[in-house]
Amino acid sequence: MADTHYRHIQEHFSYLIRKNVLQAGGKLPSEREIGEQFNLTRVTVRQALQNLEAEGLIYRENRKGWFVTPPAVTYNPAAQLSFNLYVSEQGFAPSTEKIEQVVEPASLKIAQKMGIKKGSPVLFLHRRRFIDKRPVLIERMYINIAYLPGIEDEDLTQSLSQLLKNKYDLCYRDMDLSFKSTSLPEEAAKDLGIASGQPGLHVERVNYINGNQVLELDYEFWRHDAVNIAIEVRE
Amino acid sequence: MADTHYRHIQEHFSYLIRKNVLQAGGKLPSEREIGEQFNLTRVTVRQALQNLEAEGLIYRENRKGWFVTPPAVTYNPAAQLSFNLYVSEQGFAPSTEKIEQVVEPASLKIAQKMGIKKGSPVLFLHRRRFIDKRPVLIERMYINIAYLPGIEDEDLTQSLSQLLKNKYDLCYRDMDLSFKSTSLPEEAAKDLGIASGQPGLHVERVNYINGNQVLELDYEFWRHDAVNIAIEVRE
DNA sequence: CAGTGGTCTAGACCACCAC
DNA sequence: TGGTGGTCTAGACCACTGG
Numbered sequence: 433m434a435d436t437h438y439r440h441i442q443e444h445f446s447y448l449i450r451k452n453v454l455q456a457g458g459k460l461p462s463e464r465e466i467g468e469q470f471n472l473t474r475v476t477v478r479q480a481l482q483n484l485e486a487e488g489l490i491y492r493e494n495r496k497g498w499f500v501t502p503p504a505v506t507y508n509p510a511a512q513l514s515f516n517l518y519v520s521e522q523g524f525a526p527s528t529e530k531i532e533q534v535v536e537p538a539s540l541k542i543a544q545k546m547g548i549k550k551g552s553p554v555l556f557l558h559r560r561r562f563i564d565k566r567p568v569l570i571e572r573m574y575i576n577i578a579y580l581p582g583i584e585d586e587d588l589t590q591s592l593s594q595l596l597k598n599k600y601d602l603c604y605r606d607m608d609l610s611f612k613s614t615s616l617p618e619e620a621a622k623d624l625g626i627a628s629g630q631p632g633l634h635v636e637r638v639n640y641i642n643g644n645q646v647l648e649l650d651y652e653f654w655r656h657d658a659v660n661i662a663i664e665v666r667e
Numbered sequence: 668m669a670d671t672h673y674r675h676i677q678e679h680f681s682y683l684i685r686k687n688v689l690q691a692g693g694k695l696p697s698e699r700e701i702g703e704q705f706n707l708t709r710v711t712v713r714q715a716l717q718n719l720e721a722e723g724l725i726y727r728e729n730r731k732g733w734f735v736t737p738p739a740v741t742y743n744p745a746a747q748l749s750f751n752l753y754v755s756e757q758g759f760a761p762s763t764e765k766i767e768q769v770v771e772p773a774s775l776k777i778a779q780k781m782g783i784k785k786g787s788p789v790l791f792l793h794r795r796r797f798i799d800k801r802p803v804l805i806e807r808m809y810i811n812i813a814y815l816p817g818i819e820d821e822d823l824t825q826s827l828s829q830l831l832k833n834k835y836d837l838c839y840r841d842m843d844l845s846f847k848s849t850s851l852p853e854e855a856a857k858d859l860g861i862a863s864g865q866p867g868l869h870v871e872r873v874n875y876i877n878g879n880q881v882l883e884l885d886y887e888f889w890r891h892d893a894v895n896i897a898i899e900v901r902e
Numbered sequence: 903c904a905g906t907g908g909t910c911t912a913g914a915c916c917a918c919c920a921c
Numbered sequence: 922t923g924g925t926g927g928t929c930t931a932g933a934c935c936a937c938t939g940g
């Protein structure tokens with residue numbers, strides 16, 4: 433069972449990556465070249481590459497090729513650190529790009545989740561975040577602007593938690609988090625520049641202030657290979 | 668880009684599953700049958716099925732066929748509930764099977780992680796856990812038996828936390844958790860009865876007692892579609 | 903423009919499963 | 922034993938990337 437052709441390819445590249453012969457961010461040979469090397473068809477080569485992708489060892493950029501996955505960042509949601517902080521603390525370079533920003537009336541679903549009336553104005557913010565120039569995360573956020581007058585005029589590519597702290601003296605600590613391993617929906621995949629159907633990590637976050645008032649609703653789609661989650665439970 | 672043949676198949680079954688025409692646990696038609704229905708080859712059909720699998724909507728049993736994924740269980744690591752408890756509380760039927768149990772000297776790696784001397788005796792426990800008779804989780808645990816004399820003679824298919832509480836009056840609360848989305852390694856996949864390379868969730872857990880003494884080291888591999896993680900952070 | 907990955911065809915053989 | 926999924930061949934055309 434383990435003695436398949438695609439497994440040979442997997443082990444070959446797995447070895448090269450472990451031994452750092454192929455370095456993080458480096459490009460693999462083309463599928464056709466690999467096929468010639470191993471005397472196998474592209475179907476078989478792609479099976480191997482897709483398995484390596486599922487392992488998180490390599491990733492693809494749409495129609496550009498296959499690349500060695502850089503180390504994942506560790507995300508500790510309880511640590512109260514912003515994306516910019518924990519990414520840079522781990523030796524990577526974070527950056528953020530705003531895709532869309534609009535104040536809109538809350539849909540029924542969003543209003544219910546936020547505990548506000550349907551149609552109340554919320555700030556919708558759609559951002560793409562990068563680690564070392566690689567897009568790793570798509571964010572869709574809904575923010576209750578009742579708590580944050582004038583926030584729509586600020587630079588919203590910066591860290592929100594920093595902004596809340598500096599401008600509004602607000603600090604959210606309480607939150608509900610939910611994680612689910614799934615594939616990237618078409619839109620998120622497109623935003624990340626990869627084919628849809630790739631594995632991803634879906635994070636849903638609700639930030640509270642004053643006990644149980646929802647300040648922010650956050651939907652995140654991560655590349656599955658870009659992040660580890662770490663949590664310390666202490667009494 | 669979105670207008671591919673395999674996407675038609677995906678949407679077809681995605682719809683049937685959402686509308687409950689195909690029910691949880693139900694079997695899909697064979698790949699060849701689907702191919703005839705849509706006038707497509709098996710390669711294309713399998714592309715669609717693999718995408719649905721990545722979404723978590725369907726799963727396969729090795730050489731048996733494709734089935735509709737049952738609802739996922741929600742795992743709240745901070746809630747201090749045993750597997751048996753939180754699974755049954757959510758309306759499912761948990762069960763556990765012991766694959767291997769042995770007292771052995773700790774390897775260097777395990778000893779370091781547990782803060783004990785290399786070669787100290789540890790109880791290695793290898794279990795498979797089921798939800799509604801579907802294998803969802805493989806556990807490999809290393810337990811410091813210095814704290815638990817005679818534990819190797821107990822029934823180790825039961826809940827460990829129950830056993831610790833009843834027999835040793837021990838209760839662990841503090842733990843480190845780490846989650847990583849990856850593919851199932853060959854052995855874990857075999858234990859779960861599925862092809863290796865399938866997506867999975869890797870959980871590493873360290874349970875402490877008396878502040879910083881390691882009672883138990885736990886490596887888990889979950890089917891990625893069988894579990895959600897939920898965490899509440901409260902100050 | 904040459905080369906890439908993305909999609910797809912029309913077959914094939916095998917190990918394994920249910921009957 | 923017939924049908925299943927797992928693996929694989931030897932091609933093809935397309936959209937897009939990079940030079």
